[in-house]
Amino acid sequence: MGRPIILGIVGDSAAGKTTLTRGIAQVLGPENVTVICTDDYHRYDRQQRAEIGITALHPDCNHLDIMQQHLSLLRTGQPILKPVYSHKTGTFEPPQYIRPTKFVIIEGLLGYSTRVAREAYDVKVYLAPPEPLRAQWKVKRDTQKRGYTPEEVLAELEKREPDSESFIRPQRQWSDIVVSFYSPSDDVDDGNGHLNVRLVLRPTIPHPDFTSILNLTDGNSDSAIRLGLDRDMSKPVDVLEVDGHATLEQVSKLEHILCSDMPYLLNVCDREVNPELGKVAGTTGETLQSYPLALTQLIITYHMLKATQMYQ
């Protein structure tokens, strides 16, 4: 084996990083994937942050120098002694010895914030749901799983906004793919399992040839799957959109395009073999199936596998 292939998944708190990561890790085989959350590189524990009056989003609140050192080591296949931050207790636990496997997924808040860190990745994804949807996701997740009240979560979001603007959102510019799930209507409560996805595909990595989608849809702007040209942060990009109500037949055609130059993915597209693909936690803890999420996970996996052809 050559060096590990490294995927970055960066975005604000509750932007969907863990949800996206889970399906990709399952497809690549959990035994082949090392997942690292950069929250472990927080410099201060929860109580210290409150005393100092700093948010977890501020670069000064994180050991970014150690994070980038570790990324460089992982890229060359070397082990790291990683700190561990517990969201349960808000404190640090003993460090963990980690030897990278074939694939490494780095997910977190500030993964693209230094040049050295950015150089470590093969594929860089940035998650950018609309802010009202992210707030809804964060309230639900932090009340159900992290023991906060809705009022505490909303107050925290407000406190963090200046740091989100200054340090988190600018990282979008460094990504190869920007992923935005969004509600098909103005109502963010409208069908969480049937959210649409908008994928901004920058020409910084070679994407699959999706132009045959144009033939499939006849350029029809009402189609459930659309490909177009746009600008993102003033740079020209391709944009692929998949609606939450796309049918299995429509989605399968897109999967076929992906699989045609990546035979390993044929097996992956089999939903019975990969039940985590497209799975998302609903508002009351139930599990929902999202085709837009499944396709997003497949496209990212495609890029990971392409990278193995070059470096492994």
Ligand SMILES: Nc1ncnc2c1ncn2[C@@H]1O[C@H](COP(=O)(O)OP(=O)(O)OP(=O)(O)O)[C@@H](O)[C@H]1O
């Ligand atoms: N694609 C999606 N469709 C519907 N709901 C989603 C989607 N992605 C995430 N969510 C919802 O948002 C919640 C938060 O997502 P997740 O835990 O993946 O975020 P995160 O970015 O890993 O958060 P953090 O960095 O704070 O740990 C999930 O529990 C889920 O309910």
Ligand SMILES: O=C(CO)[C@H](O)[C@H](O)COP(=O)(O)O
């Ligand atoms: O934005 C976050 C990323 O998950 C967390 O809120 C941050 O890591 C601080 O943790 P905690 O909420 O446990 O104090």
